[in-house]
Amino acid sequence: MPAVQHVSPKSGDVLLLVGTMKGAFVLRSDKARKKWSVGGPYSVGSPVYAMAFDTRDGRNRLWWAQQSFRWGTILRSSDDFGRTSTEPEAYSVKFPEDSGLALKNIWQICIGPQDEPETMYCGVEPAALFQSHDGGKNWSAVEGMLKHPHRPKWVPGGGGMCLHTIIPHPTNKQSMIIAISTAGCYRTDDGGATWQARNRGVRADFLPEKNPEFGQCVHKVSRDAANPERLYLQNHWGLYRSDDGGDTWQDIANGVPSDFGFPIVAHPHQKDTAYIIPVESDEYRCTPEGKLRVYQTKNAGKKWEALTRGLPQKNALETILRDAMATDTLRPAGIYFGTRSGKLYGSNNDGKSWSVIMDGLPPIACVKTAIVGEGGGKGSRKSPSSKKHKAAAPRAKSRAVAAKKASGKKRAVARAR
Amino acid sequence: MPVTVRIPSYLAEFAKGQTALVLETGARNVRGLLADLWKEYPALRDRVVDEQSEVRQHINIFVGEDAIRHASGLDTPVSANDEIMIVPAVSGG
Numbered sequence: 001m002p003a004v005q006h007v008s009p010k011s012g013d014v015l016l017l018v019g020t021m022k023g024a025f026v027l028r029s030d031k032a033r034k035k036w037s038v039g040g041p042y043s044v045g046s047p048v049y050a051m052a053f054d055t056r057d058g059r060n061r062l063w064w065a066q067q068s069f070r071w072g073t074i075l076r077s078s079d080d081f082g083r084t085s086t087e088p089e090a091y092s093v094k095f096p097e098d099s100g101l102a103l104k105n106i107w108q109i110c111i112g113p114q115d116e117p118e119t120m121y122c123g124v125e126p127a128a129l130f131q132s133h134d135g136g137k138n139w140s141a142v143e144g145m146l147k148h149p150h151r152p153k154w155v156p157g158g159g160g161m162c163l164h165t166i167i168p169h170p171t172n173k174q175s176m177i178i179a180i181s182t183a184g185c186y187r188t189d190d191g192g193a194t195w196q197a198r199n200r201g202v203r204a205d206f207l208p209e210k211n212p213e214f215g216q217c218v219h220k221v222s223r224d225a226a227n228p229e230r231l232y233l234q235n236h237w238g239l240y241r242s243d244d245g246g247d248t249w250q251d252i253a254n255g256v257p258s259d260f261g262f263p264i265v266a267h268p269h270q271k272d273t274a275y276i277i278p279v280e281s282d283e284y285r286c287t288p289e290g291k292l293r294v295y296q297t298k299n300a301g302k303k304w305e306a307l308t309r310g311l312p313q314k315n316a317l318e319t320i321l322r323d324a325m326a327t328d329t330l331r332p333a334g335i336y337f338g339t340r341s342g343k344l345y346g347s348n349n350d351g352k353s354w355s356v357i358m359d360g361l362p363p364i365a366c367v368k369t370a371i372v373g374e375g376g377g378k379g380s381r382k383s384p385s386s387k388k389h390k391a392a393a394p395r396a397k398s399r400a401v402a403a404k405k406a407s408g409k410k411r412a413v414a415r416a417r
Numbered sequence: 418m419p420v421t422v423r424i425p426s427y428l429a430e431f432a433k434g435q436t437a438l439v440l441e442t443g444a445r446n447v448r449g450l451l452a453d454l455w456k457e458y459p460a461l462r463d464r465v466v467d468e469q470s471e472v473r474q475h476i477n478i479f480v481g482e483d484a485i486r487h488a489s490g491l492d493t494p495v496s497a498n499d500e501i502m503i504v505p506a507v508s509g510g
Binding site: 069070071072074089090091094095096097099100101102103 | 462469
């Protein structure tokens with residue numbers, strides 16, 4: 001096993017959370033984002049598809065999903081940047097027995113709103129949305145999604161039948177949009193009680209019906225920094241924008257070498273600005289022409305320009321997965337992405353120039369960012385299970401309790417108001 | 418009746434550090450034996466079986482030298498002094 005190293009971030013430092021197929025890494029830098037120290041690997045040998053960092057209510061809590069093809073998938077957390085972490089005795093994210101479903105993987109960990117510091121969400125495979133209203137101790141499946149009438153007709157894609165994107169509305173807590181491969185986008189406007197397919201205009205080239213109500217293979221969705229109703233979508237073939245919260249979508253693949261790709265991220269501050277990394281075809285799935293190019297739009301997709309400074313433009317046959325691109329919240333923004341070949345790239349100037357932050361990592365599945373202490377606290381809150389590494393957490397409450405929370409009378413997604 | 422359950426070292430930390438667990442059980446099959454095992458060592462349950470109580474795909478359980486996948490699954494009989502092994506499958510990459 002590799003020697004595990006740790007980082008010791010200070011308040012205001014930037015964190016890069018990097019989930020790989022062989023464990024999780026935590027990188028830290030000061031605000032200049034020129035030099036990075038590396039912590040990890042944590043959960044050595046396990047695929048980590050989802051990571052998150054919770055700074056609400058005084059926490060500095062790292063979360064990650066540890067998948068084991070042998071022992072199943074668990075959520076772990078650490079209040080000291082990975083030095084010690086929880087390993088619950090009973091797994092906390094579990095399907096109800098009567099669902100007939102069993103958890104395969106956790107694809108997304110979403111920290112809830114600032115004013116609801118105990119709320120969190122998880123997107124999982126098989127496709128379902130889980131919620132916690134006690135800071136991640138207990139989780140329950142959102143019934144409106146679990147029992148969605150479309151579920152029997154959903155078909156898994158190459159990555160499995162996963163709910164991989166969770167985007168709460170920033171001002172309307174009743175509303176949230178999620179994305180499933182292969183089912184498409186669904187939005188709730190009633191706190192999670194019901195979910196409507198929101199895929200009008202998004203094509204499904206691999207189906208007999210090219211514009212179905214649902215069944216699209218959405219790879220990623222991101223919300224515009226300034227306009228909460230504006231969304232950007234990277235599809236399995238197709239690049240789209242919605243200006244009405246997902247009700248309708250318009251093709252914005254203008255001047256890109258391929259409209260196939262996985263990640264799409266909006267700039268954290270600049271309106272109408274988003275980033276993608278096109279790859280060539282769903283059979284090849286590598287960067288076109290051997291050039292690693294990030295494409296940026298500054299006008300909501302009317303035009304895209306290649307950002308190449310510092311990126312290899314020869315023999316760069318790279319694949320960047322759907323969750324392997326992220327921005328930080330500084331000005332200028334840091335933009336980061338990781339490749340399946342284990343290279344981690346970053347820009348500390350809105351994408352104008354890039355450099356390799358780390359090489360030789362296992363295949364990178366997710367990249368997330370955080371600012372330490374952003375929530376204003378000192379990180380004194382204790383983890384759901386505060387015992388040291390692999391200590392037992394309080395056992396999950398009975399399913400009856402979880403189910404009660406799930407039904408939650410309009411509190412379903414987002415204890416939501 | 419006494420039955421010995423051998424578990425891999427990874428699971429030992431969830432069983433008081435032991436890899437050989439001697440259970441007094443009245444179970445007649447693997448399903449019943451596992452139910453008794455979860456009572457004694459509850460943290461083993463979610464690691465060995467999923468929400469549907471199915472043995473995880475990459476875990477094998479043997480009664481003596483016989484893999485229960487090739488016998489009667491969780492209904493495979495167990496007898497006094499049997500040795501049960503829970504072992505991770507040789508798989509992955």
